[in-house]
Amino acid sequence: MAKTGKLNAEIKVKSDADNFWKAILDSANIFPKACSDIYKAIEVVEGNGRSVGSVRVVHFTEGSAGVKLVKEKIEEVDEAKKKVAYRMIDGDMTQYFKSFKSSVEVIPDGEGSLVKWFCEFEKASEEVPGPEMTRDLVAKNFKQIDDFLLKA
Template identity: 45%
Template sequence: MAKKLEIEVEVSSPANKFWESIRDSTDLFPKIFPQQYQSIQVIEGDGKSVGSIRALHYAEGIPFVKFAKEKIEVADEANKLVSYSVIDGEILIYYKRFRPTLQVLSKGDGTVVKWSVEYEKLNEEVPDPELIQAMATQTFKELDAYLLKN
């Protein structure tokens, strides 16, 4: 049975700037988050449009995962929304399906980042992906701090 976790993170960066950094995460994230991402490579497509596939190699010290391959399922520039499915990697040892969605929305002078993940556990012993949810929250806050300085 599929389940869903959702979070909203308020950031101070303008929505357009935050969205562009998400769209440029292939190059940007390994540079500004070397403690999380060793590398992100585009395997198919441009890394931003539907059907694109990226390979993420996580840094030493990241628990449970060293590698993930993700395929973009939705790329909606107008609504600043992207959704992808994990198609390979350690996450699939625990989950039959793992599909994060991220949307960036303007809110007053700031921005709200909505992140959710639809997932299906391989068995009931598998925990909900709260660790991944916490990592996403931390990444959004750190990205905001980086964007405010640069």
């Protein structure tokens, strides 16, 4: 298996694109509430947590497969496309990946939205499994956020 790769996921949600996009941008507040089984807290340590250059520290719950903390930096925010891109800069995932970049895009889709997640990665070694588990966690995360928003 290659040390570098790309992975994506498309998740259909019932929330409209504007509301889901606002939740993505407000992840430091929304994610720990909507997905308390995944996130303990998301701490903004630089910037406002919503703009390019912002740095967030994501604290995961105990059941997160050896990853307790990830530090990420926002590299792109495109309000018109409802797209945000970020890069892992520190934390437990660095033992598995030399680089890990992700993006999330929220696209209006009929009654709800289509949420596209994409990542590019370089594994620390050939033995490291790919990030399929991360993709599955992202899909679960987006469904929980959708449920949370629909109940609000």
